[in-house]
Amino acid sequence: MTTEQAYGAAATGETGEAGPFLVLTDQTLTEPTDEPTARQWLNRLPCMSRPIQVGDVVMINVETGETRPMRCQRNGCPDCIGVNAWRRSLAVRYIEPTHELTVTTTDLHRADLPWPEVQDRLRVLRQAARRDQVALGAFGTYVEQGSANGMTHAHIVVKDGHRIDFDWLRRRLVSAGFAGRFTYARIKSGAEFSSYVGKGFATYAVKGYRTDADDALRLNGGRVGHFSRGFFPDGVRRAEVQSLKALSEATGEHSPWITRIWT
Structure with missing residues (x-):
């Protein structure tokens, strides 16, 4: 666009x-x-x-x-x-997020309304992070399902993220109900703002709403992504x-x- x-x-x-x-x-x-x-x-x-x-x-x-x-x-x-x-x-790209996290599930394949369950599991993860004094940063989350097997997974962009102990993250993800398979990487920075448009995380945020908007809204509870407090500092x-x-x-x-x- x-x-x-x-x-x-x-x-x-x-x-x-x-x-x-x-x-x-x-x-x-x-x-x-x-x-x-x-x-x-x-x-x-x-x-x-x-x-x-x-x-x-x-x-x-x-x-x-x-x-x-x-x-x-x-x-x-x-x-x-x-x-x-x-x-x-x-807007997500503009606030300069620092990391991308993808989490997967094994029990939500082709789930009709997966967002409430994903939301609950993310809440458990963040509660564990507070108890363990691990700074996760603010999350912006988009839920998708694989076209081949219907695997429910979430693409999460992180604002003010930090390096995380992967063993800790895997253990807490599994404890929260997610699968142990995940990816976590730092977002490259330094390029002009306009060069990011349509690339990287933005493709996750847009592609589903272009190819099948009704399905994307179903997966995400009627919203265009879910953002935790502090992700957009000024709203x-x-x-x-x-x-x-x-x-x-x-x-x-x-x-x-x-x-x-x-x-």
């Missing part, structure tokens, strides 16, 4: 100048149906195809004159979930706005979209 695509729901200030669409929007959780057997997380009508009515806030491309409805920004919307996932992965919304601004400055791409009241 390019910066121009990401600016699809641009917001403006009082001057009417183009600005990042994240400034005046808020992401919400999708609302699943009450029937567990029929649960579908991508359950809203596409917001960009709704008719524009007088009084609506719309987006106008100042270069082409194209007019679009404002995005609803809900995870359950087919038109918004891809943008939501991309902007979240951009996720600010991180999203700042990261999009940083990418725009790094690439020299600026949004042509402004907002207006449709008359």
Whole structure:
């Protein structure tokens, strides 16, 4: 996704100048149906195809004159979930995480709703770390299932991580209910911010929501990732706005979209 695509729901200030669409929007959780057997997380009508009515806030491309409805920004919307996932992965990269951790399971193959179980096991792991005085850092977690055997595993990006005794980590992972197989590595740093976009951890954060958004939402409990306290020091919304601004400055791409009241 390019910066121009990401600016699809641009917001403006009082001057009417183009600005990042994240400034005046808020992401919400999708609302699943009450029937567990029929649960579908991508359950809203596409917001960009709704008719524009007088009084609506719309987006106008100042270069082409194209007019679009404002995005609803809900995870359950087919038109918004891809943008939501991309902007979240951009925010993750922007706060400069230090390590990547992948944990696996042996008993959650093809589990229908794996996130609550993964969440509980991560909670047990962090409780053990506090007791053992091991600093794990803040976690950002995305759950996936293997396409071949349905193995449930979690990709975790770590902020303020440290070197960890692997024997300790393996022992505590197994005690928490995970498998003993894991990977833990430091994220390379030093390159320009824009060079990271679409690479490394960002691919985990986006690919599932592009190929099968309903399934990705199912695996992650309706969210685009789960983040522990302190992962985004100033809040996720600010991180999203700042990261999009940083990418725009790094690439020299600026949004042509402004907002207006449709008359």
